[in-house]
Amino acid sequence: MVGLSTREEQIVELLKEGGEISVTALSEKLDVSSVTIRSDLKSLSAKGIIVRTRGAAMSAYHPLLAEKxxxxxxxxxxxxxxxxxxxxxxxxxxxxxxxxxxxxxxxxxxxxxxxxxxxxxxxxxxxxxxxxxxxxxxxxxxxxxxxxxxxxxxxxxxxxxxxxxxxxxxxxxxxxxxxxxxxxxxxxxxxxxxxxxxxxxxxxxxxxxxxxxxxxxxxxxxxxxxxxxxxxxxxxxxxxxxxxxxxxxx
CATH class of the missing domain: 3.40.50.10470 (Translation initiation factor eif-2b; domain 2)
Incomplete structure (x- = not known):
């Protein structure tokens, strides 16, 4: 996607699998701190790409579209x-x-x-x-x-x-x-x-x-x-x- 960092693109790909993923799980998968993940999620949310929930995040796109x-x-x-x-x-x-x-x-x-x-x-x-x-x-x-x-x-x-x-x-x-x-x-x-x-x-x-x-x-x-x-x-x-x-x- 346009205008995303490499790590933000990795987060988007993980979220395309469907459902919510916790900040802790994203932190472990990408080997960065929870603070860094929260900063990335804030940026992605501002761009309308993800939806933040309490302690987690999910894709803002319909699963069928994300698959395509x-x-x-x-x-x-x-x-x-x-x-x-x-x-x-x-x-x-x-x-x-x-x-x-x-x-x-x-x-x-x-x-x-x-x-x-x-x-x-x-x-x-x-x-x-x-x-x-x-x-x-x-x-x-x-x-x-x-x-x-x-x-x-x-x-x-x-x-x-x-x-x-x-x-x-x-x-x-x-x-x-x-x-x-x-x-x-x-x-x-x-x-x-x-x-x-x-x-x-x-x-x-x-x-x-x-x-x-x-x-x-x-x-x-x-x-x-x-x-x-x-x-x-x-x-x-x-x-x-x-x-x-x-x-x-x-």
């Missing part, structure tokens, strides 16, 4: 970095919620006058640390499992914008069923953001391929670019390119 954040981290970082390289100074873009798409914000340092419209609360730390990013958060109902704002109000606000590029995430994608997700509200957000853009870019690591969520978003042919990793089968890459989609492999 800790999976395929290096690949997601590489995908997000390539996606960020597509953004130029002065660009206006949309970014859907998702653990990979949110990382795009991390790689916008050095860019100037970038306006982002998003429903992802995971982008806010990057907006705080980068004065050259202007982040417009749409309203709506908060979903902790996705760190996202969804619903009719979010859709209504998205219709007010038009951007050159939307960067979208997904819970799964297949050749037959296209992009899918586990929540109907997420599907509605992705559809609307892509409607408001000239180009739609899917950022998805290869572990998402072959997975089919509960709700269909739209056919794979509706995206313009797929940024993924070397784990995607060559046969799938060929089939996707035959749809007229540019595939970028990191």
């Amino acid at each position: 954040q800790s999976s395929n981290v290096e690949v997601k970082e590489a995908i997000a970095k390539v996606a960020a390289s597509m953004i130029q100074d002065g660009d206006r873009i949309m970014i859907t919620n998702g653990t990979t798409s949110a990382l795009i914000g991390k790689y916008l340092l050095g860019k100037r006058d970038v306006q982002i419209v998003s429903n992802s609360t995971l982008l806010t730390p990057y907006a705080r640390m980068n004065p050259n990013i202007s982040l417009t958060m749409v309203g709506g109902e908060f979903r902790p499992s996705a760190e996202a704002l969804v619903g009719p109000e979010a859709i209504k606000q998205l219709k007010e914008y038009h951007v050159p590029i939307t960067f979208a995430g997904t819970d799964g994608f297949t050749l037959e069923h296209g992009l899918t997700t586990h929540l109907m509200e997420n599907a509605e957000i992705v559809r609307q953001m892509c409607r408001q853009a000239t180009k739609s870019v899917l950022v998805a690591d290869s572990s998402k391929f072959g997975k089919q969520g509960f709700v269909r978003i739209f056919p794979l042919s509706e995206i313009d670019v797929l940024i993924t990793d070397k784990g995607l089968p060559l046969s799938a890459i060929t089939a996707i390119e035959e749809m007229g989609i540019e595939v970028i492999v990191v």
